[in-house]
Amino acid sequence: MTASEAPVPGDPQAGPAGRATSTVYRLLVVGILLAISVAPTVVLSFLIAPHPSNVPLVVASALFVGPGLSAALFALGERARDDGLAPAGAFLKGYRMNVGDVLKLWVPGVAVLAALTWTTVNIAVAGVPAWWAGILLGLAAVVVLWLVQATVITSFFAFRGRDTARLALYFLGRLPRVTLAVLSVLVLAGAVVFLTTPAVLAVFGALLVALLLRWEKPLLSEVRLRFVES
Template sequence: MTSDVTDTGKFGTGPLSRVSALIYTLLVVELLVLLTVVPGLVALVLLDRSAGNVPLMAACLLPVGPALSAALYALRHRRRDLTELRPAPAFWRGYRLNFGAAMKIWVPWLVILALVGTNLGNFSAAGVPGWWGALLVVLAAGSTLWVANALVITSLFAFRAVDVAKLAAWALGRFPAATLANACLLVVAGGVTLVATEAAVALLASVLTATVLWNSRAMIAEVEQRFTRQ
């Protein structure tokens, strides 16, 4: 039988404890994300999937930005030691600290998404060429990859919104592996939404957020090294 006590005799720092700590943190963060977004999520699930409701769908997603920002903050600052876990206080601290900054990034993205969705929903009636629809899809995907970078940056660093926007766009080309990984994650999330509902994606929020954070570790390290005071 193996023990989770290290050679130094300290409990809670072995491999089993680290895995348990990660699972516990993900579960707590997931519950807190759901708690902060549940009103909008319920309304979103009940809305009819029509082009006219796209702006309302975007409005339902307003609470998601600060919640994801708080989740990123809590996961970034999580403790590996099972005896020192405090994911809930870290989440609420991140929520308070980053609410305004996250909304400055999140709201413009939702506006773009609402405009794209409305145009695509009325695409046949508009009589525009097919390439315009493809361009709109590329715009939606590109802006989503951008907002993922922007949320990571604004959740972990204290930059002005305009600087966050520039850094997030710069990171798309500077870290192509991370951009590709996030694009794959976007495809998975979109597939889950199509097959199931938005609620299914919400139930995976902490896992998806942790994956984005993992994909962004090179970007985080370079931003910290190049653009913050040591």
């Protein structure tokens, strides 16, 4: 270790305890900002009447989740730490930098999800076999996985929208372990919402984002290695 790399005496972040405290603080701040950014989705989920016909409206309200998720991913990523950005500053920078690109993907993605859920809840009226509901739900799960992968890529790389869309779809099959890990995170998030309320998920969302980011490291590494010019 060189003199410039040696820890500064008295540095509160030196040592395991200091790093742990810094990590907890970053998670806490990012969690609060994430909860604020997805508050419209939480509020709308309470205001919309709990009726099967309103499920597409609840799905459509999830549009606010995309930019918040991207900002949280950026704030918890290595780039923000390497740049020495404070948690709040990193979150706001990630939000401003990626909101446009994220919405370009989330608007059509959420529209497709709303259409799939509307068709599913009205499948009996349509007079088609009930097993079609399983196919529609499977398609919805693929769309959600694709949205998450696309958001992760957008949070750290500046590709064109259609290129990000293709990469996200490509990596669903290219890295099946990552896809399964992401699916497990989504199942956990769904279980939290089902057993409690969306507000609880918003409060503890930063922990799930950190878990998601950990599992997405192979994807980010491969994107950087294969698709980013050095």
